[in-house]
Every structure is written in structure tokens, then in C-alpha cells.
Amino acid sequence: MDAEQITVVVVTRDRCARLRQCLARLLALPERPAVVVVDNGSTDNTAAMVRLRFPSVELVALPANRGAVARNIGVLRARTPVVAFADDDSAWEPGALSRAAALMAAHPRLGLIAARTLVGPQRRLDDVSQVMAGSPLGRAPDLPGPSVLGFLACATVVRRDAFLQAGGFDPVVFFMGEEERVAYDLARRGWGLAYCAEVVALHDPGRPPDPARAALAARNKVLTSWMRRPWAVALAETSSFVALAVRSGPHRRAALSLARRLPGALIRRLPPAPLVEAQLRALARPPVAAPAFAARAPAAR
Incomplete structure (x- = not known):
């Protein structure tokens, strides 16, 4: 499998200038991947810009x-066995897609690659990448990197069939934290998710953290729990979220939408998967501290 068998799917909304930079970088990659842009109902002439400046890009202009x-x-829309995601504020390092394609070909159970993500002009290692590199789930012998149970959508490569089997992203969470349920459903179907440091994504959000986005992520964690986690876990996370909503305006507003979206989550509920629950328990355990004498041992030699 080579990079010509990868499509990059870019989702955008009302960020025409950022998308123009993103597409210029993607089309300059030595791999020359196919690119599909899905415009989420932009009102800033995004669709017209793509048609005029990037005629080789397949455009899907959604009305909403x-x-x-x-x-x-x-x-x-992709006609390739492997798909990489990008947002209008992200891109892929030259050579990254070739490496991803080679890894997918060499590891048949590999359903998702979580890339090493470098942030901003300083190319700072993303905090999530640091956590994934030391994943307590270990490394399966048939996967190319540490096993993970999560990913950043804008820095991910998926096997198309595996992603579709897992149902893709769902409308219940809509946006922010939408990756969680997809990761659970890939794992419950036996697909491997691995952090691969040699596959590098670039992310430049260009905006400070937004409390409203954090509140949406917290809301979506609750919704995902109702869709996939044990009842006790879903109830506990709902209780914690409600307690936050009492003290926080953004969480209070998110709580109103939680009530509207909860029936949709319950309709999509599946029994908890034992494998996924075991991995989540492993991820929740605090790291084991090294014994005090271990730090002194080198000096004693």
C-alpha cells in the first residue's frame, strides 16, 4: 500500500483563509494524496474559494x-482503503502519509493510527501525544506502536472499512470529544488503535482555550457514557457534570443541550464491551511510583 491509496478528508466551516493555507500545504505534499473537503454550511464563500483555487479537490458543500x-x-466519498483526517487548522508532515500507508499494509489489524502531533510554529509536542507515548495499555505484538483508546481527529489515519464498521462519528455528540465513542467501537470490534510517533501531524489552532468548548467536551463525555459505558458510570459522570453546571455558566448552558440530546444517546446505547472496560480501568489507574531507593541506586554504584 502506498500513499496514492490515501485520501485526506478536511472538514471546515467559516474559516476560508485557514482552509486555503491548509489545502496549499496538503497539495504540496510529495505523496500528492486525494483530498476531499466537506464544507459544513459555511457563509464566507469557502465553497467558491475551493472551486476557484483548488479544482483538483473534491468539494462537498453541505447546506447546514x-x-x-x-x-x-x-x-x-473516498475511493481509497485508507483515510487521513485534517481540519482547516491542521496538516501532515511530508512523508507522514507514506509512513501511515506502509504501517497499514504491514499490520492488518491496525484500524487507526494516532499521529504524533506538533502544535504551532514552535512545533511543540501536543500534550495528548505525550500521554499516548506512555500508554499503560502496552504494545500488542501485531501493532506498530503503543495501544491507545482515544485520538485527535485532526491527527488521525483510519482504515476506511474499520471506520465505517464502527459507525463513524455520530450526531449525538456533534462536536468536541466526538472521538471517544469511535475509539470504543473500533476496539470492541477487534481493531487495533496505535500511537505511531513516526507519523507526524501539524496543528495550529491559533486561538486560546475556550471555556464553552471545554463544557461541550464534558457534556459529550456524559453522552458517550450513556451510549457505551455501564449504567453506574453514566450516572456518576452525569452527577459530576450537573455539579459543575451549578458553578459554571458554560457548563450550565451545555447542561440544557445535554437534556435535549440524552434521548438520542439512549436510542444508540449498546451493552458495555468487557475489553473496552478493562482498558478504561487500566487507563484510570494512577501510575506506579518508582521506589525511593531506585533513584538513589546509580549513586550507590
């Missing part, structure tokens, strides 16, 4: 914002 589900539409 579909959130993360827009990525599913791009995956369905």
Missing part, C-alpha cells in the same frame, strides 16, 4: 452544519 458527522460524508 453537520458537526463531526461531516467527516463520515468525506470517508464515504
Whole structure:
């Protein structure tokens, strides 16, 4: 499998200038991947810009914002066995897609690659990448890197069939934290998710953290729990979220939308997967501290 068998799916909304930079970088890659842009109902002439400046890019202009589900539409349009995601503020390092394609070919159970993500002009290692590199889930012998149970959508490569089997992103969470349920469903179907440091994504969000986005992520964690986690876990996370909403305006507003979205989550509920629950327990354990004498041992020699 080579990089010509990868499609990059880019989702955007009302960020025409950022998308123009993103597409210029993607089309300059030595791999020359196919690119599908799914425009989530932009009102800033994004679609016209893509048609005029990037005629080789396949454009899907949606009449309204579909959130993360827009990525599913791009995956369905892709005609390649492997798909890489990008947002309008992200890109891929030259050579990264070739390495991803080679890893997918060499590891048949590999369903998802979580890339090493470098942030901003300083190319700072993303905090999530640091955590994934030391994943307590270990490394399966048939995977190319540490096993993980999560990913950043804008820095991910998926096997198309595996992603579609897992149902893609769903409309319940809509946006922020939409990756969690997809990771659970890939794992419950036996697909491997691995952090691969040699596959490098670039991310330049260009904006400070937004409390409203953090509140949405917290809301979506609760919704995902109702869709996939044991009842006791879902109830506990809901209780914690409500306690936050009492003290926080953004969480209070997110709580109102939680009530509206909860029936949709319950309709999509599946029994908890024992494998996934075991991995989540492993991830929740605090790291084991090294014995005090271990730090003194080198000096004693």
C-alpha cells in the first residue's frame, strides 16, 4: 500500500483563509494524496474559494452544519482503503502519509493510527501525544506502536472499512470529544488503535482555550457514557457534570443541550464491551511510583 491509496478528508466551516493555507500545504505534499473537503454550511464563500483555487479537490458543500458527522460524508466519498483526517487548522508532515500507508499494509489489524502531533510554529509536542507515548495499555505484538483508546481527529489515519464498521462519528455528540465513542467501537470490534510517533501531524489552532468548548467536551463525555459505558458510570459522570453546571455558566448552558440530546444517546446505547472496560480501568489507574531507593541506586554504584 502506498500513499496514492490515501485520501485526506478536511472538514471546515467559516474559516476560508485557514482552509486555503491548509489545502496549499496538503497539495504540496510529495505523496500528492486525494483530498476531499466537506464544507459544513459555511457563509464566507469557502465553497467558491475551493472551486476557484483548488479544482483538483473534491468539494462537498453541505447546506447546514453537520458537526463531526461531516467527516463520515468525506470517508464515504473516498475511493481509497485508507483515510487521513485534517481540519482547516491542521496538516501532515511530508512523508507522514507514506509512513501511515506502509504501517497499514504491514499490520492488518491496525484500524487507526494516532499521529504524533506538533502544535504551532514552535512545533511543540501536543500534550495528548505525550500521554499516548506512555500508554499503560502496552504494545500488542501485531501493532506498530503503543495501544491507545482515544485520538485527535485532526491527527488521525483510519482504515476506511474499520471506520465505517464502527459507525463513524455520530450526531449525538456533534462536536468536541466526538472521538471517544469511535475509539470504543473500533476496539470492541477487534481493531487495533496505535500511537505511531513516526507519523507526524501539524496543528495550529491559533486561538486560546475556550471555556464553552471545554463544557461541550464534558457534556459529550456524559453522552458517550450513556451510549457505551455501564449504567453506574453514566450516572456518576452525569452527577459530576450537573455539579459543575451549578458553578459554571458554560457548563450550565451545555447542561440544557445535554437534556435535549440524552434521548438520542439512549436510542444508540449498546451493552458495555468487557475489553473496552478493562482498558478504561487500566487507563484510570494512577501510575506506579518508582521506589525511593531506585533513584538513589546509580549513586550507590
